[in-house]
Amino acid sequence: MIRTSQESALVTTAAATTVTDVDAVVHARRDLTPDIAEISFRPHDSSPHRGGAVPFHWEAGAHVDVVLRDPESGAQIVRQYSLCTDDSGLPTVAILREPGGRGGSVLAHTLLVPGAEVTLRGPRNHFPLVRAAGYVFVAGGIGITATLALAEAAAATGRPWRLVYTGHGRDRMAYADDLVARYGDHVVIHDSTVSGRIDLADAIGTPEPGTAVYCCGPAGLLEATAAWCEPIPAVDVFAERFVPREQDAPARTTPFDVQLTLSGRTLTVSPERSILDVAEEAGVVVVSSCREGTCGTCETDVVVGEIDHRDSVLTPEERAEGETMMICVSRACGARLVLEL
DSSP: OEEOSOSSBSSOTGGGOOOEEEEEEEEEEEESSSSEEEEEEEEOTTSTTTTSOOSOOOOTTOEEEEEEEOTTTOOEEEEEEEOOSOTTSOOEEEEEOOTTSSSHHHHHHHHOOTTOEEEEEEEEOSSOOBOOSEEEEEEEGGGHHHHHHHHHHHHHHTSOEEEEEEESOGGGOTTHHHHHHHHGGGEEEEEHHHHOSOOHHHHHOOOOTTEEEEEEEOHHHHHHHHHHHTTSTTOEEEEEESSOOOOSSOOOOSOEEEEETTTTEEEEEOTTSOHHHHHHHTTOOOOOSOSSSSSOTTEEEEEESOEEOOOSSSOHHHHHHTSEEETTTOEESSSEEEEOO
16 A cells, blocks of 8 residues: 555654744755755854754654745745755755756756755655664655655664665766665665666565555656555555646535635635635735645645545545645535634
8 A cells, every 4th residue: 555644653753843934044065966956054144043953853754845036036936855864964955957847946956055045944744754674765866865864764773674766877866876885785776777667576576564665756666666565465655756646536526615714714615726726815825835735835724624635645544534634736525614724
């Protein structure tokens, strides 16, 4: 079974961590490949935390929002990046420049130079390390960024673990040499330009029952990982997605009302609009980013109502609890929702 969030986490602190806005500056930048830059942040000199660590803590698997300002339009752009290190040092991310993307990565590569001022918002963690007999990590391309700290945390448990890292060209695979140097035979590097499409069974064998398998990468790699693990009993697959997962059923085509307890407003959401769209048009301030249900930024507490969950973040258990929803994609099953907005 593919899951997308935590279950009996090894360390419970991050799941309860308060999301914090921090004024920060770029401390250092290192080009890992021609298209991937590693960026570390420190508190702004005007911050009471200057000269020290940022005032939030995180565990492996967490991500942080980086809030940028487009110098031409003045628009605020929020993007999520996995934290590549544990919280004993400065928060560090690695960003792939994607000219064909939504523009955030190109802007980040342009603006995030040493001394640049940014806001960090976070951390959030929908991908923490769970308690398991052993671990297998499958990373594709820039998916390695979500996997680095997890592998380090797994190594610290003393339990068996392996990492399979696949990419299109060794020179484009950030951290590959560092991982091999540090962890040796625990790491399998697969260059698809040399060896073709990876066969996980050939590369790493069969995971033992009780193993937690983590995968972050393109949709095809997630599907291959799920198929590889399907016949094996007692193996959970945890996936972090770059694109939304396919929905089993079409979205409901009837309007519904949303009562906002903090704003004192009641809004009507038509079938072709999202709750997020309607709330923003009404002047309600909502922190959001992906607008496709993959990042978790717009997660909102639900007070009353049955939810038609359409995100790629919450686990089946979290969906059944019905306590939160991603308002960029999820909707009401009935005529009314009451949200803490």
